[in-house]
Amino acid sequence: MFNEVKKSIQWGEETLTLETGKVARQADGTVIATLGETSVMANVTFAKQQKEGQDFFPLTVHYQEKYYAAGKVPGGFFKREARPTEKETLTARLIDRPIRPLFVEGFKNEVLVMCTVLSHDLVNDPDIVAMIAASAALTISGAPFMGPIAGARVGYEDGEYVLNPTCDDMHDLRNNPDQRLDLVVAGTKDAVMMVESEAYELTEAEMLGAVTFAHEQIQPVIDLIIDLAEDSAKEPFDFAAPDYSAIFEAVKAAGEDKVRAAYAITDKQERVAAVAAAKEEIKASLTEEQLADPSLGTALKKLESSVLRGSVVKEGKRIDGRALDQVRPILAEVGLLPRTHGSALFTRGETQGLVVTTLGTGDDEQMIDALTGTYKSNFLLHYNFPPYSVGEVGRVGSPGRREIGHGKLAWRALQAVLPAATDFPYTIRVVSEITESNGSSSMASVCGGSLSMMDAAVPLKAPVAGVAMGLVLEDDGSYAVLTDILGDEDHLGDMDFKVAGTENGITSLQMDIKVAGITPEIMEKALAQAKDGRMHILGEMNKALSAGRTEFSAHAPRIETMTVPTDKIREVIGSGGKVIREIVEVSGAKVDINDDGVIKIASPNNDSIQKAYDMIHAIVAEPEEGQVYKGKVVKIVDFGAFVNFFGKRDGLVHVSQIENRRLNHPSDVLKEGQEVYVKLLGFDDRGKVRLAMKMVDQETGAELPPEEKKKKEDAE
Template sequence: MFNVTKKSIQWGQEELTLETGKVARQADGSVIATLGETSVMANVTFAKQAKPGQDFFPLTVHYQEKTYAAGKIPGGFFKREGRPSEKETLTSRLIDRPIRPLFVPGFKNEVLVICTVLSHDLVNDPDIVAMIAASAALTISGVPFMGPIGAARVGFVDGEYVLNPEVSDMDQLRMNPEQRLDLVVAGTKDAVMMVESEAYELSEAEMLGAVKFGHDQMQPVIDLIIDFAEEAAKEPFDFAAPDYAALYDKVKAAGEKEMRAAFAIKDKQERTNAISAAVTSIKGALSEEDLADENLGSAIKKLESGILRGDVVANGIRIDGRDTKTVRPIVSEVGILPRTHGSALFTRGETQGLVITTLGTGEDEQIIDALHGNWRSNFLLHYNFPPYSVGEVGRFGPPGRREIGHGKLAWRALQAVLPAPTDFPYTIRIVSEITESNGSSSMATVCGSSLSMMDAGVPLKAPVAGVAMGLILEDDGKWAVLTDILGDEDHLGDMDFKVAGTEAGITSLQMDIKVAGITPEIMEQALAQAKDGRMHILGEMAKALTEGRSEFSAHAPRIETMTIPTDKIREVIGSGGKVIREIVETSGAKVDINDDGVIKIASANAEAIKKAYDMIYSIVAEPEEGKIYTGKVVKLVDFGAFVNFFGKRDGLVHVSQIANKRLQHPNEVLKEGQEVKVKLLGFDDRGKVRLGMKMVDQETGEEIAPEKKEKEESAES
């Protein structure tokens, strides 16, 4: 009944297995990839005909995590998986980016890739397994795909690269001081196609070494997929790349001069309008037959690309007049919004980000519900890209994959410089509003976020800047690396290479290749130019602010932390939360306690913080022998007075310890409710507290010197 093909290799510390032929047999390609006990099923289907007039390649990739994979039931009211989580969205992009450039040019049939996590062993991250499964499913499906690709995760510990570190080693990377890198690399047998990373100030050489290490380690996986496909692959889909050379010649003859004039305009909006006018002019010069040709869009794009790329490679001059290494003019401003906790406006050429920082308490932390367990994040970064930022009328709604991906890239870039939660007990939320865009708004977000946090008083270890690099790679082997690319250079170029970091090193690197990979020589030059660009941008940012402000905004909460023994947590919370509610209501401060006994007290009012602190301290602290306290008489008896002197702790002042004279009854000098100064003399055999008054000056609260005490006693006798 089943025609099963199954292949396995030992990969690192685990066995990697590919299997097809038993499940989802109606899909064009279906593969279950298993690493350890983590299994992901990838299913590929594609339309056998393109839609008429289709002028783009409609590839859709979905990665979905099923909670049953980790033996969990979904939370929420409906108890079923809902909209994609951030992890699912980011992994969908991770799979899409390296496979998209490998479809045969001109193929415009709809392709759908669905990757489903079936089992998660809480050791091997399913994202790498999903990339391998998708690659294998595409390779055996018959779709015109120039793969396969492999993928690997690379860690960096004690100067050594680590293949596919465990989930626990990479989770919340900044909490693990030994692990300095989380890098995912994907590529073909000959070249790297995609890199995504979070790093802790690694040098350019260390990052390049990590990419090379990952590419080397994925080679057995590529060989496995090829071996697997030789047995399981379907017949290749009958597809020939369209030949539109004749149409391109007509387009070039009709509008090359006008298009060149349009690309010579430096202002983005004027250039965009001129290019649009040139396209209209070209279409006006073509026949109806040519206008109906489905390759017209490709022919026009080829003309645009040829003009932009040819001038850069030949002359080293770009469409806005810069050379290949110059960064656009930068203006950095901070503190521009009066009521926010921190704000910055970062402008680089025609790309601009308005970035706002808000400080919150432990109550504001983000709860992350992951397959391998729940955890809390005290650093949030949200990126918004409205249509007006590019002068367009378009979709406006919830964040899409692009917003989530760009926000996560900036989040990764800033992780390395955040203060430890014990040193800065705030939840930090950053919102980046992209108000203008002409290339690399994610890197503008990194720069603006760094400035905004410093404006809010966040003690960053160092400022972070980011720059986007591009590549023009011609068929004759000539190439040029471009620093700080424009939108057109990204759209018509061959690489989008984003690098962020401090003066000390790289904190994040993301690379997408639109051709069949790049050489180590090109990548090395791109990293070197990126470092120069980053240093220049950091210098421009320093004109606005170089470190976190010493004072918070008047509107930001103040947080004080204290640590108590874990066995005292129950006393502070009280039965049913009674005690902590009383502390909050009485003091007016927010109080948050974690399982380790760390208490955060937050309020904009310093007196409220002190009051809450004192109330908690009185509950958890133990009175010290020999110390003087202020107390209140709560009860008088024949043999002395009971005084409440430490929180809810009472002690006895024996009648002989009340005054430096003989008393018949304590009521001769004391009354209930009276405030007195007492010294803790010690504890009796039963643990009862012994207090004394006669050795304490009731006016000043100071202990009476022995000589003075003797004089008083002799005078009274």
């Protein structure tokens, strides 16, 4: 009934298995990949005809994590997987980026790739397994895909690269000093296609070594996919790329000079208008038959690309006249918004980000429900890209894949320099509002985010800057690496290579390629050129704020941390939360208690924090023998007075310990409600407290020295 094909290899410390032919047989290609006990099913379907008038490649990649894969029931009211989580969105992008450039040029049929996590062993991350499964499914589907690709995750521990480290190793790098890298690399047999990383100030050489190591480690996986395809692949889809050379020559003859003149304009909006006008002039000179050619749009885009690329590689001339390694003019400002906790405006050429930092308490941490378990995050970075930033009218809705991806890239770049949560007990939220965009707004978010947090008095280990590198690679092997690319250089070039870091090293790296991969030589040159650009940008940022502020905004909460014994937590909370509600109400401070006994007290008012601290301390602390306390007389009896002296704790001052003279009755000198100073003498055999007043100066609360006690006794 089934024509199953299964192939396996030993990959690192686990067995990697690919199987097809048993499940989802009506899809064009289905592969279940298993690493350890983590299994992902990838299904590929593609339309056999192109939609009329289709002028782009409609590839859609979905990645879904099913909670049953880890033996869990989804949280929330509906108990069903709903909108994609951030992890699912980021993984879908991770798979999309290396496979998209490998479809045959001119193929514009609709393609759907669906990856579903079926089993998760909580050790091997499903994202790498999903990428391998998707590549294998595409390879056997018959689609015009020039793969296969494979992917691997690399860690860096004790100076050694680690293949596919565990989920636990990668969960919280900020609090894992032994692990300095979370790098994902995807590539073909011959070249690297995609890089994504979070790093802790690694050098350029260390990062290049990690990428090279990953590319070496994916080779047996590519061989495994080829082995699977030899036994199970479908016949290749009959597709011939359209020949648009004739229409391209006509377009080129009609308007190459016009397009070249338009691209000589440095202002983005004027250039866009001039390019559009040039295209209309070209169309006006074409015949009706040429206008009806379905490849006209492709030819026009190729003309734009050839004009830009030719001037860059042959003449070393960029659109805005800059040198290949030159960064656009930068202006950085901080403290723009009076009521926010920290703010910065970072402008680089025609790209600008308004970045705002808000400090919150433990209650503001984000709760994340993942397959690996539920955990909290105290650093959030949100990136917004409104239509007005590029001078367009567009629909505004919930964040899309691009916004989530760019925000995560900036998050990775900045989290490496954050203080430990034990040293800085705040929740940090950074929001980047992109107000202008013409290339690399994510790196503007990194620069602005660093300045904004410094303005908010977040004690960063070092400032972070980011720069986007581009590449123009010609068929003859000649190439040019561009620093700080414009939007058009990204759109019409061959690489988008973003590098962020401090003076000491790289904190994040992201590379996307539009050609069939790049060589180590090009990557090494790009990294070196990016370092020069990063140092320049850090110098410009330093002009706005050379060091983090030491004082919080008047509107930011102050947080005091104290630790209490875990067996005292119940007393602080009280029955039904009665005690802690009273503390919050009386002090005006916000109180957060975790299971380890760490209590965070937050308020913009220091007096409120101190009041709450004192109230909690009175509950959990134990009185110390020999110490003097201020108390209040709560009851007078024949043999002495009971004094409330430590929280709700009372003790007896025997009549003989009130004064250094004989009293007929304690009421001779004391009355209920009177405040007195008492010294804790100790506890009797039954645990009852023994207090004394006579050796304490009742005016100052200071314990009398022995000679003073003797004088008083003699005088009396």
